[in-house]
Amino acid sequence: MISAQAWADARRVWDYHQMGHTARPCSVAIGLGSHDLGVADTAVRLYERGMAPLLVFTGSNSPTTRERMPRGEAVHYRERAIELGVPGSAVLVEPRARNTGENIRFSRALLEESGIDVSSVLLISKPYEERRSYATARKLWPEVEFVSASTPMTFDGYLDSIGDARLVIDMLVGALQRLLIYPDQGFMIRQAVPDDVMAAYERLRDGGFTSRIVPVGAATHS
Known part of the structure; x- marks a missing residue:
């Protein structure tokens, strides 16, 4: 089961990943x-x-x-x-x-x-x-x-297209983790992460949505 809090957090992280x-x-x-x-x-x-x-x-x-x-x-x-x-x-x-x-x-x-x-x-x-x-x-x-x-798509539409909600949330968490750690490795520019997005990311990470997380200290750009 994915909790109501996790759904809300995933939507918040999804919105952050969109540049607009x-x-x-x-x-x-x-x-x-x-x-x-x-x-x-x-x-x-x-x-x-x-x-x-x-x-x-x-x-x-x-x-x-x-x-x-x-x-x-x-x-x-x-x-x-x-x-x-x-x-x-x-x-x-x-x-x-x-x-x-x-x-x-x-x-x-x-x-x-x-x-x-x-x-x-x-x-x-x-x-x-x-x-x-x-x-x-x-x-x-x-x-x-x-x-x-990118293809104009809502969070719900993307979930439907993939068919695996947990995997999608894992991907959102993994992508945000890279935004946090890769600037220090020289792979990308640093971007501000709003406090509410950071809190949502941390709850999802601590809640086990971690299959796309890069091991701490890994210097690989994938």
Whole structure:
């Protein structure tokens, strides 16, 4: 059973992970690889709205995507975008990245090698990864302006799409823990965490929602 307090805390943490940015035209859109093809769908919708003339999909594989996306996350994202009508010439693939830091660094290198001038990036991630992705990108590519985006979705809608409430709450807790510890490891910029969000995080963590927690002292960016 998940208590009423835990539900309320999870919603508070979910809301914090949303950056609340308004999409606007950028030099390029970068879709971060994951198990969620919705990232590709959202990238296509933004492309169709004229928010970016070029899409970059980045990501190799993880244990959770190897079977579902055997050709790699970025390749499957590109195939999805083309299936939805985006011309192949408007899609670049970065197929090696295995974590958020590599997503940003390798995408930046690909764009530089391709001779594409970038002053702003529409950064597309899973809904609960918006803030973490933004903080990482700002650290690794500080001279570029980032606008965060994800599939518009409520907390309840995301729960329904995943079908495992405890796993979703674990992911929310894990993402927030990384926002707290990774700045000290040089992986991302530090962002203020409101007291009520911090209290909600601590109650969830102490309540056992810890399967996505990074061991204290671990210097891995995943």
